[in-house]
Amino acid sequence: MAATIKDIARLAGVSPATVSRVLANKTAFYGPATAQKVQAAALKLGYRKNTAAAELVTQRSNVIAVVVNSVKTNFSSQIITGIQDTAAAHGLNVIIVYAGIVDPEAQRKALLTVIERPVMGILLLSINLTPENLALLQGAQTPYCFLSIAFDDGDLPSIASDDWQVGYEATQTLLKAGHRKIGLAAVDSDSHTGRFRLAGYESALRDAGVTPQADWVQPGVYSYAAGREAMAAYGATSGLTGVVAGSDMAAIGVLNQSRDLGLRVPNDLSIVSIDGTEMCELVQPQLTSVSQNFYDMGAAGVRQLLEPDKQSQQVTPIRVVDRQTVRVL
Amino acid sequence: MAATIKDIARLAGVSPATVSRVLANKTAFYGPATAQKVQAAALKLGYRKNTAAAELVTQRSNVIAVVVNSVKTNFSSQIITGIQDTAAAHGLNVIIVYAGIVDPEAQRKALLTVIERPVMGILLLSINLTPENLALLQGAQTPYCFLSIAFDDGDLPSIASDDWQVGYEATQTLLKAGHRKIGLAAVDSDSHTGRFRLAGYESALRDAGVTPQADWVQPGVYSYAAGREAMAAYGATSGLTGVVAGSDMAAIGVLNQSRDLGLRVPNDLSIVSIDGTEMCELVQPQLTSVSQNFYDMGAAGVRQLLEPDKQSQQVTPIRVVDRQTVRVL
DNA sequence: TAAAATTAAGCAAACGTTTGTTTAATTGGT
DNA sequence: ACCAATTAAACAAACGTTTGCTTAATTTTA
Numbered sequence: 001m002a003a004t005i006k007d008i009a010r011l012a013g014v015s016p017a018t019v020s021r022v023l024a025n026k027t028a029f030y031g032p033a034t035a036q037k038v039q040a041a042a043l044k045l046g047y048r049k050n051t052a053a054a055e056l057v058t059q060r061s062n063v064i065a066v067v068v069n070s071v072k073t074n075f076s077s078q079i080i081t082g083i084q085d086t087a088a089a090h091g092l093n094v095i096i097v098y099a100g101i102v103d104p105e106a107q108r109k110a111l112l113t114v115i116e117r118p119v120m121g122i123l124l125l126s127i128n129l130t131p132e133n134l135a136l137l138q139g140a141q142t143p144y145c146f147l148s149i150a151f152d153d154g155d156l157p158s159i160a161s162d163d164w165q166v167g168y169e170a171t172q173t174l175l176k177a178g179h180r181k182i183g184l185a186a187v188d189s190d191s192h193t194g195r196f197r198l199a200g201y202e203s204a205l206r207d208a209g210v211t212p213q214a215d216w217v218q219p220g221v222y223s224y225a226a227g228r229e230a231m232a233a234y235g236a237t238s239g240l241t242g243v244v245a246g247s248d249m250a251a252i253g254v255l256n257q258s259r260d261l262g263l264r265v266p267n268d269l270s271i272v273s274i275d276g277t278e279m280c281e282l283v284q285p286q287l288t289s290v291s292q293n294f295y296d297m298g299a300a301g302v303r304q305l306l307e308p309d310k311q312s313q314q315v316t317p318i319r320v321v322d323r324q325t326v327r328v329l
Numbered sequence: 330m331a332a333t334i335k336d337i338a339r340l341a342g343v344s345p346a347t348v349s350r351v352l353a354n355k356t357a358f359y360g361p362a363t364a365q366k367v368q369a370a371a372l373k374l375g376y377r378k379n380t381a382a383a384e385l386v387t388q389r390s391n392v393i394a395v396v397v398n399s400v401k402t403n404f405s406s407q408i409i410t411g412i413q414d415t416a417a418a419h420g421l422n423v424i425i426v427y428a429g430i431v432d433p434e435a436q437r438k439a440l441l442t443v444i445e446r447p448v449m450g451i452l453l454l455s456i457n458l459t460p461e462n463l464a465l466l467q468g469a470q471t472p473y474c475f476l477s478i479a480f481d482d483g484d485l486p487s488i489a490s491d492d493w494q495v496g497y498e499a500t501q502t503l504l505k506a507g508h509r510k511i512g513l514a515a516v517d518s519d520s521h522t523g524r525f526r527l528a529g530y531e532s533a534l535r536d537a538g539v540t541p542q543a544d545w546v547q548p549g550v551y552s553y554a555a556g557r558e559a560m561a562a563y564g565a566t567s568g569l570t571g572v573v574a575g576s577d578m579a580a581i582g583v584l585n586q587s588r589d590l591g592l593r594v595p596n597d598l599s600i601v602s603i604d605g606t607e608m609c610e611l612v613q614p615q616l617t618s619v620s621q622n623f624y625d626m627g628a629a630g631v632r633q634l635l636e637p638d639k640q641s642q643q644v645t646p647i648r649v650v651d652r653q654t655v656r657v658l
Numbered sequence: 659t660a661a662a663a664t665t666a667a668g669c670a671a672a673c674g675t676t677t678g679t680t681t682a683a684t685t686g687g688t
Numbered sequence: 689a690c691c692a693a694t695t696a697a698a699c700a701a702a703c704g705t706t707t708g709c710t711t712a713a714t715t716t717t718a
Contacts (some may be wrong), residue, residue, distance in 0.1 A: 002470050004703090004704055004705085005705065005706095006704080012703065014668085015667065015668045015669075016668090016704090016705080016706095017667075017668060017669075017670090017706080018666085018668075019666055020704095020705065020706060020707085021667095021706090021707090024706080026707095028665080028666085029665085029666070030665095030667070030669070031666060031667090032666080032668065034666080037428050040405075047467070048444055048445055048469060049445050049705085050445065050447070050703090050704050050705070051386070051445040051446045051671090051705095052381035052382075052384055052385055052444070052446050052447055052703095052704085052705090053381075053703070053704035053705040053706090054383050054675090054704075054706070055381055055705090055718075056379070056381055056382050056385060056672090056673045056674065056703095056704080056705070056706095057672065057673045057677090057704085057705050057706050057707085058673085058705085058707095059506070059673070060636075063442070071367045080427065081693090084427055088435075093426070093438070094426065094427070095424045095425065095426055095442070096423055096424065096425040096426070096427075097423065097425070098409065098413055098423070098425075109417075109422070111420040113392070113424070115377055116377055116378050116379065116380040117380045118379070118380070118381055139375045139377070140331075140377060140676080141331050151709050160562075167472065224607075252611050257612070261614065266333040270660070273699065276551075279611075281610065282553065282581050282583065282608075283611065283612055283613070284588065284612070284613060304525065333673090333674055333675085334674065334675065334676095335674080343697070343698085344697065344698045344699075345674090345675080345676095345696065345698090346677075346697075346699075346700090347673095347696085347697055349675065349676060349677085350676090350677090350697095353676080355677095357695080357696090358695085358696070358697075359695095359696065359697070360695080360696060360697085363696080365696080378674090378675085379674050379675070381674085381675090382673070382674035382676090383674075383675050383676070384673040384675090384703090385673095385676095385702090385703045385705090386674085386675050386676050386677085386702065387675085387676065387702065387703085388703070388704045420706090428672095471668080484668080504684090619674070624677095628695075632676095
């Protein structure tokens with residue numbers, strides 16, 4: 001139904017080869033008059049290029065695929081904006097596919113949709129692949145890079161914040177304000193990210209002469225619910241004066257749960273959040289946070305795909321931004 | 330570099346045709362022994378199908394493209410989940426591309442990435458196309474459907490809430506609670522959506538015997554900033570006791586601005602939000618909202634693509650969910 | 659003015675699949 | 689034991705492009 005290059009060729013009275021060349025703006029191989037005719041014919045027929053066919057023969061593609069793990073968190077929007085802008089600057093297109101957060105089968109399907117078609121590179125946002133799916137990804141000849149997640153295996157290309165430092169600086173922010181009894185909420189205990197944040201947290205405590213207590217840390221999956229649960233576990237009488245939350249969502253969870261427990265933030269409890277998305281400024285009081293540079297992660301991700309020679313594990317800087325949830329004692 | 334069907338054929342000692350058939354699980358045309366050999370060879374070579382090539386010959390695709398306008402609002406996540414689930418149930422894949430919210434050129438590029446490759450259908454989330462870009466979309470032979478947006482032109486297929494009803498019910502919620510002086514904040518005055526919400530708002534007022542006042546409506550683009558600006562424009566002494574906000578984000582804007590103005594919600598000012606995303610329950614006090622059924626919009630969208638015979642303008646139901654921002658007078 | 663150089667356009671192969679048609683081999687029925 | 693019917697596999701065309709090579713026509717150069 002749709003017009004092809006051959007239809008144009010017929011209408012303009014030239015060969016498909018010539019049509020291809022003028023439509024691709026090749027510099028030579030045809031005269032101005034032919035160009036006119038071809039352009040006119042293409043317009044008249046409402047021609048749309050079949051990119052799949054073109055990619056098939058050229059064996060290259062200009063699309064970057066982004067795999068994201070969940071629709072929930074919205075820090076991904078900043079990364080995607082970074083990807084989008086940088087990709088556009090290089091004449092690349094971006095498509096996004098959702099993989100389930102845990103379901104390996106959904107993960108596999110998302111990966112396949114991406115691998116089984118010609119893409120220039122794959123960016124994985126905060127995705128933890130099962131070993132089988134990782135093998136699948138590596139089996140494809142496509143360059144890839146993990147974003148906002150790091151691994152113990154140093155060979156996997158990734159761009160993320162230094163999680164140890166994140167944990168350290170979040171904790172230190174509270175220590176500097178005079179807090180001694182500090183909780184760590186809704187950080188998972190399984191992943192690289194969680195373990196390093198925990199280590200950073202404990203180091204900061206020790207460097208300040210505070211001995212970490214086991215019941216100060218309430219692990220969780222970084223979600224709003226996890227934040228609430230962690231805070232509920234602490235209860236109103238834990239003696240904690242500050243909490244580091246694993247994400248903005250988690251921080252809002254501890255914030256709201258604190259309120260339910262009759263605790264006022266920051267008067268009775270100080271909170272430092274991790275991420276620093278726009279959410280921090282939407283809630284009351286505004287969340288003091290260790291802010292990650294998500295936009296740059298995205299930008300660095302596409303650059304990494306373009307020049308795979310670079311070092312594989314990159315780190316983007318963080319900074320703490322002081323808002324309203326830390327009270328200095 | 331990547332293994333093709335021919336490589337498998339060579340390794341297994343059969344023809345490419347046979348390989349294609351066993352890999353596609355065709356029922357006949359080959360024996361169990363050959364099937365074994367082919368499977369083994371495919372596995373050994375780490376074969377990945379080239380979907381683009383397959384789509385080229387079959388002239389059909391099983392991917393749905395979703396065009397979203399901005400990374401900001403997160404109501405889209407619910408629609409996308411609806412799309413995703415329904416698509417998966419039909420064996421379809423989903424890819425997402427971002428179009429700029431206003432920039433026609435970005436819009437055009439996003440549209441082209443989608444049109445110029447074989448997709449089964451296109452879903453446009455809350456996208457307002459320029460006339461040229463609309464023509465572009467219609468020129469493609471691909472079925473499409475707009476989601477969460479409606480048009481004056483009744484021929485454009487769309488699935489959305491009844492915006493008049495949204496405006497009406499939001500306003501009525503406040504009227505029922507005894508409010509008489511009610512504002513409408515951060516609803517735009519240009520689009521179909523904005524005009525109909527405004528009309529619904531005014532009808533509700535009139536039906537209750539209240540004469541709408543011009544300075545009760547402060548138009549805006551549904552954003553957090555627009556909410557803040559609208560509330561700032563009202564000021565602390567407007568006499569308004571209730572405000573209908575154009576979106577959850579806008580509602581949070583009026584909420585926070587109210588606080589800055591020294592107004593307590595809902596004691597001094599009641600708020601009804603429009604959308605009903607998870608944001609409503611994250612802020613304090615939790616936002617009473619006219620909630621849209623975004624998940625169903627997404628689901629209905631993919632069904633619409635599959636059966637284009639259906640009526641083109643569909644409406645999904647809304648419901649008001651009472652939370653904590655409406656005070657009964 | 660003839661040969662060389664340049665320009666303009668067409669030919670045809672290739673990319674990796676799918677699938678209708680053909681051919682070869684095996685089985686079954688009588 | 690012969691022919692029909694069935695099964696198994698290969699052949700080859702097609703999908704819509706791109707691009708190296710060839711050919712034809714025109715212009716330049718000496």
